[in-house]
Structures are given as C-alpha cells and as structure tokens.
Amino acid sequence: MRYSGLRVLWEGLTGNKGWQPAWREPEPKKSYDVIVIGGGGHGLATAYYLSNKFGITNVAVLEKGWLGSGNIGRNTTIIRSNYLLPGNEPFYELSMKLWEGLEQDFNYNAMVSQRGVLNLCHTDAQRDAFARRGNSMRLSGADSELLDQDGVRALYPFLDFDNARFPIKGGLLQKRGGSARHDGVAWGYARGADLRGVDIIQNCEVTGFHIENGVCKGVETTKGAISAKKIAVCVAGSSGRVMAQAGMRLPIESHVLQAFVSEGLKPIIPGVITFGAGHFYISQSDKGGLVFGGDIDGYNSYAQRGNLPVVEDVCESGMALMPMIGRARLLRMWGGVMDMSMDGSPFIDKTHIDGLYFNGGWCYGGFKATPASGYCYAHLLAKDEPHPVATEMRLDRFKRGHMIDEKGAGAQPNLH
Amino acid sequence: MIINHPLLGPRDAAEFYYLGDASLLDRPDWQAPDAADKFYEYQYLRDNAAGEHRELWYHEQGDRSWLIVTRDTLTHDITKVELAHDVALAKQADPANTGREG
Ligand SMILES: Cc1cc2nc3c(=O)[nH]c(=O)nc-3n(C[C@H](O)[C@H](O)[C@H](O)COP(=O)(O)OP(=O)(O)OC[C@H]3O[C@@H](n4cnc5c(N)ncnc54)[C@H](O)[C@@H]3O)c2cc1C
Numbered sequence: 001m002r003y004s005g006l007r008v009l010w011e012g013l014t015g016n017k018g019w020q021p022a023w024r025e026p027e028p029k030k031s032y033d034v035i036v037i038g039g040g041g042h043g044l045a046t047a048y049y050l051s052n053k054f055g056i057t058n059v060a061v062l063e064k065g066w067l068g069s070g071n072i073g074r075n076t077t078i079i080r081s082n083y084l085l086p087g088n089e090p091f092y093e094l095s096m097k098l099w100e101g102l103e104q105d106f107n108y109n110a111m112v113s114q115r116g117v118l119n120l121c122h123t124d125a126q127r128d129a130f131a132r133r134g135n136s137m138r139l140s141g142a143d144s145e146l147l148d149q150d151g152v153r154a155l156y157p158f159l160d161f162d163n164a165r166f167p168i169k170g171g172l173l174q175k176r177g178g179s180a181r182h183d184g185v186a187w188g189y190a191r192g193a194d195l196r197g198v199d200i201i202q203n204c205e206v207t208g209f210h211i212e213n214g215v216c217k218g219v220e221t222t223k224g225a226i227s228a229k230k231i232a233v234c235v236a237g238s239s240g241r242v243m244a245q246a247g248m249r250l251p252i253e254s255h256v257l258q259a260f261v262s263e264g265l266k267p268i269i270p271g272v273i274t275f276g277a278g279h280f281y282i283s284q285s286d287k288g289g290l291v292f293g294g295d296i297d298g299y300n301s302y303a304q305r306g307n308l309p310v311v312e313d314v315c316e317s318g319m320a321l322m323p324m325i326g327r328a329r330l331l332r333m334w335g336g337v338m339d340m341s342m343d344g345s346p347f348i349d350k351t352h353i354d355g356l357y358f359n360g361g362w363c364y365g366g367f368k369a370t371p372a373s374g375y376c377y378a379h380l381l382a383k384d385e386p387h388p389v390a391t392e393m394r395l396d397r398f399k400r401g402h403m404i405d406e407k408g409a410g411a412q413p414n415l416h
Numbered sequence: 417m418i419i420n421h422p423l424l425g426p427r428d429a430a431e432f433y434y435l436g437d438a439s440l441l442d443r444p445d446w447q448a449p450d451a452a453d454k455f456y457e458y459q460y461l462r463d464n465a466a467g468e469h470r471e472l473w474y475h476e477q478g479d480r481s482w483l484i485v486t487r488d489t490l491t492h493d494i495t496k497v498e499l500a501h502d503v504a505l506a507k508q509a510d511p512a513n514t515g516r517e518g
C-alpha cells in the first residue's frame with residue numbers, strides 16, 4: 001500500500017478500515033543470500049538498500065527484541081554532517097543527502113526536519129577550530145556558516161551570552177542539519193524492505209555462528225539454525241557480545257548514554273543547540289518536550305540506565321547555557337548502550353572470516369549515519385568492496401596507524 | 417555507584433576517574449619479537465565483557481590511588497575492590513597470579 005495525502009482522506013471517509021500492517025511477520029526460512037543481525041536503524045537500512053538499490057532481495061533481518069528496542073528508539077534524533085576529518089565527513093554528507101530524499105524514497109513520514117544545528121563557541125581557540133571545521137565541511141560539499149555573537153543573538157536571544165565563565169562568542173551553524181523521528185526511520189526502512197520481500201524476524205536472537213574452515217555459513221538462533229552466503233552483523237551496543245561468538249575481540253567498549261525529555265512546553269527552541277563549554281545539546285520536539293542530553297556515564301556498561309552524577313552534570317550545563325529552562329520539569333529519562341570505539345569513529349568492513357561482515361562502533365552519533373551506514377554496508381555486501389566514502393572505516397586501521405580520531409583523544413573510548 | 421575504597425571506605429564513584437579494563441596493567445614485553453602485535457592487542461582490543469568486569473579506577477578527588485574494581489556491567493553491582501598497587505606487588509612475587517581469584 002502506498003501512503004499519500006489522498007489515502008489518508010479516503011481512509012478517513014471510509015472509517016479507516018483499509019490500513020494494513022506495515023510489514024509481515026514471517027517465520028524464518030532455512031537459508032538466505034544475506035542475513036542481517038540486528039533490526040535497529042542500521043540493520044533495517046542495510047536490508048532496505050540491499051533490496052531496493054542492489055537487487056538482493058533474499059534477505060532476512062534477525063532482531064532479538066522488537067524493532068526499535070535498541071538505540072534507534074532511544075536517541076535524541078539529531079542529524080548533521082559537521083565532521084572535520086576526510087575519513088568521516090564525505091560519509092556523513094552522503095548521509096545528509098540521503099536524509100534529504102528519504103521520505104520520498106521510502107514513502108514514509110520520518111519527520112525529517114532541517115531546523116539547523118548550531119554549535120556554540122566560548123573561546124577564541126574554539127572559534128578558530130570551528131572556522132577550520134566549517135571549511136573542511138565545505139570541502140565535502142556540506143553547508144556551514146560561522147556566526148559571530150550577534151549572529152547567534154539574532155537566532156537565540158535567550159541564551160546566557162554574558163555568562164561569567166562561559167561567555168558565548170559565536171557558533172558554527174549547519175542549516176541543513178536538524179532532527180528526524182527516530183522510530184519512524186526504523187519503521188519506514190522496515191516497511192520498504194518488507195515490500196521487496198525481505199523477511200523481518202523479531203524475537204529471534206542470534207546465539208552463535210557456524211564457522212567452518214574460516215568460512216561463516218550461518219547462524220544459530222532462538223528460532224533454530226539459519227544458513228546464508230553472507231552474514232552481516234549490525235548490533236550497535238551488543239557488538240562485543242555478538243562478535244565474541246565468532247571468537248573476535250573488537251576495538252570497542254560498551255558504555256551507557258542517557259537522554260532526557262521535559263514536560264511539553266510552548267515552542268521556544270526552533271533548532272538544535274549545543275553548548276561548547278561542557279557536553280550538552282538540546283532541541284524541542286513537535287509535541288513541545290525539550291529533548292536533551294550530554295556525556296556518556298563513562299564506565300563500561302550493558303545496563304540500559306545510567307547514574308545520577310551525569311544527570312546533575314547535564315542539568316548544570318543546561319542551566320549555564322539557558323537559565324530559562326530551570327523551572328521545566330523532567331518527564332522521562334532513559335539510557336542506551338553505545339558501541340564506543342577506540343578513536344570515536346565507526347567500522348563498516350569484512351572480517352577475517354569469509355562471509356562474516358561487521359558494522360559498528362557508532363558511539364553516540366550513529367543515528368545521523370543511519371542512511372549512509374545502510375547504503376555503504378549494502379554496497380560492501382553486494383560488491384565485496386567498500387563504498388568510496390567508507391574506505392577508511394576499516395577494522396584494522398589501528399594496526400596500520402590510520403585512526404580517524406576527530407577529537408584527538410587517543411585510544412580511550414570514554415573520552416570520545 | 418558507591419565504591420568501597422579499601423583504605424577510605426565507601427566513596428561516591430563521581431570522585432573517581434575511569435580508565436578501563438584492568439588488563440591495561442599487563443603491559444607486553446617491548447623487546448619481544450612480536451611486540452608490535454602484542455601492543456596493538458593491548459592498546460586497542462577489549463573483551464568488553466557483559467557481566468563481571470575488572471577495571472581500573474583512579475581516586476582523583478581523594479587519595480590518588482589506583483583501584484581495581486570488580487563490577488558487573490549488566491547490573492553495576494560492585495563485588496570487590498582492591499588497591500592496584502597490592503595486586504601488582506602480588507603479581508611480581510608470583511607472575512602466575514593474575515589476581516583474578518581469591
Ligand atoms: C541516549 C542516546 C542518544 C543518542 N543521540 C543521538 C543523536 O542525537 N544523534 C545521533 O546521530 N546518534 C545518537 N545516538 C546514537 C544512535 O542512536 C546509535 O548510534 C544508532 O542508533 C546505532 O545503530 P542502530 O540503530 O542500528 O542500533 P540499535 O537500534 O541498537 O540496533 C541494534 C539491534 O541489534 C539487536 N541485537 C543485539 N544483539 C542481537 C543478537 N544477538 N541477535 C539479534 N539481534 C540482536 C538489538 O536488539 C538492537 O535492536 C544516541 C544514542 C543514545 C542511546
């Protein structure tokens with residue numbers, strides 16, 4: 001069924017009796033061409049592009065819970081392509097371009113909203129770094145604008161510009177950045193893949209791999225054994241646990257990141273704002289809730305909940321930036337398990353085991369990457385060579401000394 | 417989280433700086449023929465255990481000692497806290513002792 005305005009009108013006039021489930025609930029077949037492990041945003045996008053752009057339709061997505069139960073349904077929905085390094089920026093700009101055409105492409109309302117992402121700077125050195133980053137973004141075809149204090153004031157007069165410790169000196173604005181509806185993205189990709197015949201199998205956990213003589217031939221699951229020519233792991237925060245079943249250790253640690261939503265308020269924050277003197281970012285949802293977050297908790301964790309010191313830190317940063325939110329009450333908060341890599345950048349690669357592929361290491365920034373990650377992973381699976389914008393996202397880059405370390409923080413995941 | 421410091425008693429985890437897996441204490445031999453590979457594994461690869469995890473915490477806002485905390489990464493329960501210093505000394509006396517038991 002194609003969704004359209006006319007369809008909504010027609011269904012409204014005929015008692016909404018014609019709507020059908022957006023995807024089937026099939027039992028797994030004995031074998032597939034490609035099995036994607038993990039029905040998060042990246043896994044579903046991979047299945048979508050495999051079936052819609054690369055002509056591979058005999059595909060299953062195996063998800064241990066329900067669609068959207070992982071980080072795709074837990075993030076703060078910011079999309080942007082404002083990276084510095086050549087190993088990253090062209091990839092994120094491809095993602096931005098895919099976001100721009102996504103809803104028409106998969107015929108689903110993902111509420112992509114290019115409301116602008118503004119990074120604030122508070123020192124001269126930070127402004128210099130932003131000028132450099134803005135130029136680097138433009139080299140990859142992204143948009144960027146360096147604002148002075150008046151420029152920021154015109155957008156957001158309510159910020160605490162003259163804060164004694166963290167005066168706001170300006171900012172780097174990406175107007176094409178913004179937000180999208182996180183679980184809508186998962187559902188849209190799921191529906192688009194299902195329409196092409198991809199089997200999306202929920203409540204099906206992968207518990208082991210069949211590896212013979214260095215070749216991966218299938219997986220063991222809670223719904224029985226399933227074989228495939230290619231197995232594509234795409235499990236974000238569970239990367240370490242799943243790849244351990246194939247005997248692999250990864251340059252990844254799992255950490256918890258929290259997110260917060262306030263009660264619904266009248267529209268006040270039109271875009272996305274990030275604080276430059278601490279880790280804090282905020283936007284406002286269409287329902288009026290302030291959606292914000294900050295640092296990861298900082299220690300290894302597989303619990304999808306965090307601790308109070310980070311709550312305090314995030315709220316203090318928020319108050320330093322915009323004291324007007326001090327009276328807003330917190331409605332909900334939760335945590336998600338992040339696949340923090342050793343240089344803060346991701347992997348889309350083959351492993352040393354034939355037929356076994358790996359996608360992970362997205363840290364706290366993989367939502368914006370969803371379209372390009374799916375596209376590039378599908379490209380790798382279909383052609384057995386990396387997409388041109390993902391050539392540096394290799395598992396062996398640490399061994400070769402070719403890290404993609406945006407922050408220059410070194411091999412310590414909780415610093416990225 | 418409360419960390420039961422062996423010398424100072426229960427302390428808020430916010431007083432500490434977290435480094436990571438306690439395997440970082442086992443620095444490879446830089447003169448070994450396969451030192452490059454060993455250092456790559458040491459520096460970059462992790463078990464990333466879901467469950468019991470031995471890890472290094474530094475009491476930055478306290479007595480500045482390094483601790484080895486045994487914590488469950490699924491529940492955040494802390495079952496054991498040792499001074500990294502003691503573990504390292506015990507290991508020097510008996511290299512086979514990884515400190516994982518007892
Ligand atoms: C609080 C928070 C805020 C964030 N904010 C942003 C943001 O503003 N912008 C941004 O770009 N990114 C953000 N992120 C990061 C982003 O959400 C993730 O990087 C991204 O969603 C990860 O990819 P995914 O969607 O495929 O992951 P997931 O949705 O986690 O998908 C992985 C799936 O694999 C499944 N799985 C695991 N093990 C198995 C198994 N053995 N068998 C079968 N299935 C398995 C899991 O159940 C899960 O559904 C945020 C994350 C969090 C937690």
